Amino acid sequence: EGKDGRDHHPFGFSMWLAGGGVRGGMTYGATDEFGWDAIENRVHVHDLHATILHLLGLDHERLTYHHAGRDFRLTDVHGSVVTELLAAARTGSGIASSEMTIQTRDIYDS
Numbered sequence: 001e002g003k004d005g006r007d008h009h010p011f012g013f014s015m016w017l018a019g020g021g022v023r024g025g026m027t028y029g030a031t032d033e034f035g036w037d038a039i040e041n042r043v044h045v046h047d048l049h050a051t052i053l054h055l056l057g058l059d060h061e062r063l064t065y066h067h068a069g070r071d072f073r074l075t076d077v078h079g080s081v082v083t084e085l086l087a088a089a090r091t092g093s094g095i096a097s098s099e100m101t102i103q104t105r106d107i108y109d110s
Contacts, residue, residue, distance in 0.1 A: 011038065012032075012035065012036065012037050012038030012039075013031075014031075017052075017085065020056075021055045021086055021087050022085055022087060023084075023085055023086060023087045023088075024087070026085075028041050028043070028082070028084060028085055029043060041084075043082055044078065044079075046076055046078040046079035047075075047078075047079055047080050047082050048082075049074050049075050050075045050079035050080055050081050050082075051081050051082045051086075053074070053075075054081045055086075060073065060074065060075045060079055060081075061073065061075075
């Protein structure tokens, strides 16, 4: 266990997104056979935030706050909307859901 917790899913994890313009019935991304690392369609946390803000109708590049003499964004200088997760159009009244694998390691440095 050590300082990092319970030693499972340290570099890749799954989450559900439902409704609000999310394309339903799909899985986006995958982890290795041990669930240790995201290996397919990695989504950085900045991309996740940009996508959620987009679904809420906010432009993540314009959502800034001023602190310590500079402007900051939730998505920093990175972050892109993951368009593959977006529904083409909102139809029907059911809740659409998708599962995605998030990369927790900083993939911008690799």
